Amino acid sequence: MERTLVLLKPDSVQRNLSGELINRIEKIGFKIIGLKLMILDQTKANEHYKEHKLKPFFNDLVSFITSGPIIAIAFQGPDCVKKIRNIMGSTNPSEASPGSIRGDFGISLSMNLIHGSDSVESAKRELKIFFEESELVDYNKNVDKWILE
Numbered sequence: 001m002e003r004t005l006v007l008l009k010p011d012s013v014q015r016n017l018s019g020e021l022i023n024r025i026e027k028i029g030f031k032i033i034g035l036k037l038m039i040l041d042q043t044k045a046n047e048h049y050k051e052h053k054l055k056p057f058f059n060d061l062v063s064f065i066t067s068g069p070i071i072a073i074a075f076q077g078p079d080c081v082k083k084i085r086n087i088m089g090s091t092n093p094s095e096a097s098p099g100s101i102r103g104d105f106g107i108s109l110s111m112n113l114i115h116g117s118d119s120v121e122s123a124k125r126e127l128k129i130f131f132e133e134s135e136l137v138d139y140n141k142n143v144d145k146w147i148l149e
């Protein structure tokens, strides 16, 4: 079953939006299979955002993501990568549709609330940075029969 990594960034935690954002994703039917609150260290932040290493905003991005607690969540469900990217909205909240997380709650391009893996390959790579395989819990819910085909 497809898995993805979601990070609730430091702005979400500080603004008491963690519950709201988790709720939006959980209500779709995606299952939390791992969850932890942490302050990310520089090494992991660099590793997580390594595709952006040469971008002008890289240092600010790493400073921001390590500036306070984040919540890392592993979600599981069919097409969860694409669907979660869709409900997050565009990277720049100014361009994010109403109804999306960034459209509803964001203004700042850097403090845009949430990270979601952008492909199945990225998800596999990123999940390893935040979770040991043994920390991910695959389990059934009775409601699955109403959500999963």
Ligand code: IDP
Binding pocket: 052, 057, 061, 090, 091, 109, 110, 111, 112, 114, 115, 116, 118
């Ligand atoms: P994504 O989070 O929608 O996948 P990416 O392009 O992968 O967007 O960028 C990673 C993160 O870097 C963004 O979520 C945002 O916090 C930050 N970021 C992206 N572009 C800029 C920029 O032009 N200025 C400042 N921060 C940026």
Ligand code: MG
Binding pocket: 118
């Ligand atoms: Mg990205």
